Amino acid sequence: MPTIEKLYSMKEVAEHNLADDCWIVVNGKVYDVTSYLDDHPGGADVLIAATGKDATEEFEDAGHSKDARNQMKDYCIGELDPTPLIPEMKVFRKDDPFSSSFTSKTAEFWAIPAATLIGVSIVVAIIYARKK
Template identity: 45%
Template sequence: MSAKVYTLDEVAKHNTKDDCWLIIGGKVYNVTKFLEDHPGGDDVLLSSTAKDATDDFEDVGHSNTARAMMDEYLVGEIDATTIPTKVKYTPPKQPHYNQDKTPEFVIKILQFLVPLAILGLAVVVRIYTKSESA
């Protein structure tokens, strides 16, 4: 006997506390009876409905015992052609972000003027102390 094959649209209709189905590893599971017993709470499972939850499941790192329990909730397989393919995110091209918000030309001017001001102050102090001693 072959397993029933469901489309994503069919599985997506089962997204409530009273009727919750998940897609994990190409298989469809009716986890409604497990919602109250799930260690992470029912919200974790409900947030994984209507999509391929394989990554969500694997990211948590479930134990072998948890994986063995899945067989009792299996209701069929998913028609993989009905699941949208993942698109790799490409960030938009943006100009370089200057974190300190100080324009570069201001920094270059300060790098020139600050040492010059210190030198000038030293000369003024030197002249002033010479005139005081005279």
């Protein structure tokens, strides 16, 4: 089996989605099956339908033989990059300087509505008390 040195993103794989440029992903490995389309026992249409996508489920459902799995090694061009598509979000911690300034800014924004609510409540209480 050739050494795999290249990592491909799913976006890169998706760009190779034509009969004359056909890549698929199976079990985290990227395969260029363009030259295999005419030789595929299930027909070229099966591979073309899976091109540019992760075809692991379809591959496993078809019940490929051990020979078929060994033959795939000849078409492997790399691995799917395991990096998530969406970068992880930063978690704010109490000891984080940005986090504490963020918290104090949030408190400042709540101070005005809270003071307004308290002031209105006092005015309503005074008006209610005068009517009695």
